[in-house]
Amino acid sequence: MSSCSTISSESLWTHKRRRDSHGSTKSKQAARESKVEAARQVHLENAFNHLLELGVDAWLQSFVDDSPLSLWSNTNVSTVMASLTEKGVLSDEKHWGAVRSGLDSDLPENDVYKVVETLATQVQVAAVAVNKDAKPTTALQSTPNSPAESSVYCLAKAKPDGHFTVVRRMPKVNDPEPKPQRDSTWMDRRDRGLRISRSLDDTVAIAEYKKEKSGRPENERQLLGNVAQVMYNDPRRIFSFGITIEKTSVRLWHFNRSRICVSKEFDCEKEPYALVRVLLFLSFASQQQLGFDPTVMKGEDGTEQYFRYAVGDKWYRTVGDPIDEDGAYFLIGRGVRVWAVKECDQGGKFLSEELNVLKDAWQWDDIPTERQIQEDIMRSLAQRTKISFEDARAKLAKYFLTIIADETLTSTPKKPSEAQQISFTQRPTASLPTKSRSQRTTQSVGPHGPENGQAPAPVEQQELAHHCRTNQRHVFKEMCSTYYEVCDLRVGLEVCKGYVEGISLIRVAGYVHRDISGGNCLVYEGLPKISDLEHCKRYDSVSTHDAVTVTYQFTAVDVGLGKICFPLDKADFPSRGAYLKATVNLPHHHFHFFHDLESVFWVASHHIVNSIPDDPRNIPTVDSVKAWHTTVKRYFNDTTDSILRRQRLLEKNLDELYRALQQWWTAEVTEVFYGLFEFAEVLIAQYKALQKQPQVLLTPDALDRRWPEELFTSDAYDTLISLLDEALSSLPSKVPVLQTWAVLADLEQAAAAEGRKAKRSKLAGQ
Structure with missing residues (x-):
């Protein structure tokens, strides 16, 4: 088996940043298109509640620098439009009929909207005539059939109908027939000396076109997915722009990490002013004005x-x-x-x-x-x-x-x-296991976006x-390394004690972490480190962003399902009357200290079940390890079903996992796990004890009821530390392990090598 890898099992698929080239496995076209559409749906849902609409003038005022000295000022736009009218690009009524002419002639979509690139070039030429010192910073390309070059792998490759990209000036040459160089396009090199990139690194605006208004939903999905990839591809990007045209209806777009602002539609044939102004801005603005971080x-x-x-x-x-x-x-x-x-x-x-x-x-x-x-x-x-x-x-x-x-x-x-x-225009389908999907800020990502184990349902805006x-x-x-990367079970449990001690001190200070996970629990030279405190807040405070999305694989089940999952029942009371009296006013669900503690317990449990010992009880095979990997994902996945399964695990002291672990571990070691898993009973008892106590109001809002802080004592923390100590006392001094995915990778690699060897032997006639 290989040595312990430094790659998280949650990131095996991941989009590595390309240094020279990258590739992806080939698959059937239909399956790939289905996955691409799924990725677009995920982006649509991610942005669903964050779309704002503005009038055209208000949009221009908000997102286009309105300096009177700029090339895209009202005065200069009027001058440029007059020049375009004089040259016959616009009609005397200052209308632009090029798109309509293409639509009327029934040309293919690509040919109809190629005129937008032509207009952008004519706008640049007219602007330079107005200001001899002006030099375009970008150029619009129509590239509907050519995927843009990306520095990171992503399943849904950006393939925009058009995009504004940064231009680079080259020395003028006298070569009468300049040839394009590989991976780049050269435009009129003799006269203008421009090199126009096709890379997403240089893309500042995406354009999507459709001949009919019925194509608007597809335009929106494609634009959103392509812009998301522009932002994902380049760490320098603060915001980006977009243009969509359906028939002759234009909308202007501005994207950032907080929201999307789109203009009301206007007719580019009858009202080309706004389009000309945006083309001027996108052509001559500085990189900082176009969204690059200096x-x-x-x-x-x-x-x-x-x-x-x-x-x-x-x-x-x-x-x-x-x-x-x-x-x-x-x-x-x-x-x-x-x-x-x-x-x-x-x-x-x-x-x-x-x-x-x-x-x-x-x-x-x-x-x-x-x-x-x-x-x-x-x-x-x-x-x-x-x-x-x-x-x-x-x-x-x-x-x-x-x-x-x-x-x-x-x-x-x-x-x-x-x-x-x-x-x-098109509502997304639900694919993320949370009611507050729009406020999701951290997500575990798979190659097709977040996974979901439930049937899609409409998203409520x-x-x-x-x-x-x-x-x-x-x-x-x-x-640091993450907790995932700990390659010794004993070290993992020792470090886990430190996480319990750390969150207990945070509790004494009156704070809740709210996002404990295997990625936020770090290890530095064998010592525990708790990171990502941005969601950490005072337990007794109320703020706008109290609702936080956690890492679902490790969240407390109450938090993941948004309700109290272990309510009191009759068996918890001496009489039916006491039960009815205690449950008249049901407690309000909210995040509290014990939820952080439960997350640490899930981090430790995941480490146990996701690890296979160096000397397993049964010899691992590709099939057996694949099946085990599926078992682990069944309980620790980014789905509602996974959280429901962990709820049932807690109710039964993780017995299912205890029995399943026996295929890899000896009876002595599984008994150690059995003792540790008894903490599930302690957790449920703590949750039920809370429910017998009245909650207090932090504000006049009834939804801000919480259990008093003094109810959260150190008992549960001390119990988990004690159980970890008992487990450690029964383990050898070293318990080397490998993550399930690493074992599977080794086995598959060995099988592939054996297959190649057998093929060579067959070809050699042996």
Whole structure:
């Protein structure tokens, strides 16, 4: 078997950032198209409640810089339109009939809308005639049959009908017949010296066209999926633009991590002014105006592509592929990217050999930075336990990451006052196991988007407040591994004790973490570290963003299902009368301290069942390990069904897992697991004990009822630590393990090698 890998089992499929080239496995076209459409549906649902509509003038005012000196000012637009009229591009009535002519002649869609590229070129020429010093920064290409080049693998390759991409100026040459170079298009090189990229790295706007208005739903799905890939592909991107045309009806789009703003439709034949102005803006705006972040720079070192992030007064250069960028796959949300980095100078030269970790994310504007949250927890612990702040820091610092630099940068624009929330033309189907799908900010992503074990159901649109997001950037000193990567069962259980101790201290400080998972539980030189504190908050506080989406594989079942899952029954009371009296006012479900503790229990349980010992009781085969992998996913998956199964596990002390583990582990070791799994009974008893106590109101709103903090004692935490100690006392000094997926990968690789060997032998006539 191979040594322990550093790749999470949840990221096996993942979209690695390409340095030179990438590929994907071939599959049947029909199956692939079905998966692509599924991915588009996921993007549609992710953005469903975040679509705002503005009048055309209001949209232009909000998202197009209105400086009177700009090339796209009202005065210059009028001048450019007059020039286009003089040249016959527009009619005397300043109408543009090119699209209509194509529609009337029944040309194919690609030919009808090729005229949009022609108009963009004519607009640029007219603008340069107005201002001799003006130079286009982008060019519009019609590329309906050519997928755009991407730096990351994604199943649904971007294949826009048209896209504005950054141009690069080349020295003028006298070659009468310049030839296009590989992976690039050259436009009129002799006269204009422009190299036009086809890369998503350089794409600033996507265009989608349809000959009939009935094609609007498809336009929206394609536009949203392609723009999401633009944002996912490039860490430098703050926002992006889009244009859709159905027949002659145009809508203008602006996308960021907080919301999507679309203009009301207008007729490009009768009212070309707004289209001309947007074409001017997209042609001549600076990269920053077009959505590129000036604090993130892309560089190349040989065949390696890297990024340089500015944090405070320092620069940090990425090393290798992202540690995590799954969150950036979704357009609306935090867009989290995590990198290994080293400090560098502004030119990219390394100034240090120490590996640190950089986290870049878009948080709600009312969420403090991780440094502020750490210090707030430490301060609260000091006040509540009557110790000095330094002593509180010493107690908690060993469980937290050390922040060496942090900064809050750009914010998304505020919601325009005139904007009205609307729906997409086509409603998405439900694919995420949560009622508040629109507010989902972290998701475990599979190659086709999040998985779901339930039949699709219509999504209910919610009227949201549409708060802004701010770009928070942190650099952490410790380069940790995740809990997934622990390759010794004994070490895993030891570290798990530290997580229990850490969240117990956070409880004493009056805070709940709210997103404990195998990815947020880290290990640094054998020591536990609890990360991702952005959802951490005071238990007794009420805020706009209390509803948080957690990692479903490890969430407490109450939280995952959004209800109290272990209610009191008659057996919990001495008499029927006492039962009826206690259940007159049913308690309100809310996140509390024991939910964090349950998540730690699930993290430990997942580590046990997802690990196969080096010396298993039965020899693993491809079939047996595949079946085991399916079993593990059945309980620890991003689905509602998975959470329901874990509810049943708790009700029966995880007996099913205990019996299933016997195929890999000896009887002595499975007895150790049996003792640890008894914590399920303790958890349910704690949940039921809470329900016998009255809740208190934090605000006049009845939905803000919670159990008093003093009910959450250390007993359950101490019990879990005691059970972990008992388990550790019965285990050998070393218990090497491999994750299920790693064992399966080794077996499949060995089988493939054996197959090739047999084929060669057959060909050789042996």
